[in-house]
Amino acid sequence: MTRLDYRSRSFVGIAVGAALLALGAAAGWEAVRAQGHGHSHSQHHAHGAMTQGGWYKRLGPDARVAALERQLRGFETAMAEVAYRYGEMYFGAVDGNWDYAAHMGETLATALAAGLERRPQHRKSADALFLKGPYPQVMEAIKAKDLALFKQRIETLRAACTACHTAEAHPFIKIGVPTVRRNPVVND
Numbered sequence: 001m002t003r004l005d006y007r008s009r010s011f012v013g014i015a016v017g018a019a020l021l022a023l024g025a026a027a028g029w030e031a032v033r034a035q036g037h038g039h040s041h042s043q044h045h046a047h048g049a050m051t052q053g054g055w056y057k058r059l060g061p062d063a064r065v066a067a068l069e070r071q072l073r074g075f076e077t078a079m080a081e082v083a084y085r086y087g088e089m090y091f092g093a094v095d096g097n098w099d100y101a102a103h104m105g106e107t108l109a110t111a112l113a114a115g116l117e118r119r120p121q122h123r124k125s126a127d128a129l130f131l132k133g134p135y136p137q138v139m140e141a142i143k144a145k146d147l148a149l150f151k152q153r154i155e156t157l158r159a160a161c162t163a164c165h166t167a168e169a170h171p172f173i174k175i176g177v178p179t180v181r182r183n184p185v186v187n188d
């Protein structure tokens with residue numbers, strides 16, 4: 001818990017990471033790169049006016065806080081990262097790469113904590129349905145390097161994901177056992 005609290009303090013970095021992940025997940029990466037290209041082109045013509053600071057610097061002090069909040073976004077970007085880490089945690093365990101599974105499990109909680117910092121209205125359900133039961137039980141199975149136990153508890157975890165979605169007005173987001181690897185991580 002202390003670890004999460006400590007980490008959530010650097011929420012800007014985490015949330016920027018989450019936003020990037022979400023962008024990548026939405027396959028918007030190419031579009032963003034293309035846009036970036038266009039910008040540097042116009043920067044060139046603006047004779048360095050833009051290179052002295054980006055969009056953020058050009059905002060007045062009063063507009064900056066709102067802009068940061070807008071860019072960090074809400075719970076959906078946190079969830080895109082949670083879902084990614086959930087899948088990688090699963091395949092880490094299946095591969096017997098327990099350290100990778102533990103890393104993904106821990107950073108899943110970090111992503112969730114960052115999301116809850118932005119949208120505290122979801123905290124009650126997160127605690128009751130996920131953080132005080134299914135989640136630590138999966139982490140326990142990872143620590144024990146017990147695949148049979150892990151597979152049993154991942155069933156409870158995915159049901160908890162779905163239960164929270166139902167409780168938080170998104171019953172159509174039903175979570176299954178992961179089927180697709182996202183990272184080219186191998187054991188050797």
Ligand code: HEC
Pocket residue numbers: 074075076077079080082083086122123125126129130157158160161162164165168170173175
């Ligand atoms: C606090 C309860 C809660 C828990 C626990 C939770 N979710 Fe979510 N999840 C939400 C809410 C609320 C949304 C809708 C977010 C929004 O649009 O603001 C969501 C959205 C999602 C989405 C769609 C994201 C997108 O791109 O818009 C996915 C995927 C998802 N959750 C996966 C998971 C997985 C996997 C778990 C479990 C490991 C999980 N969630 C646990 C509340 C939860």
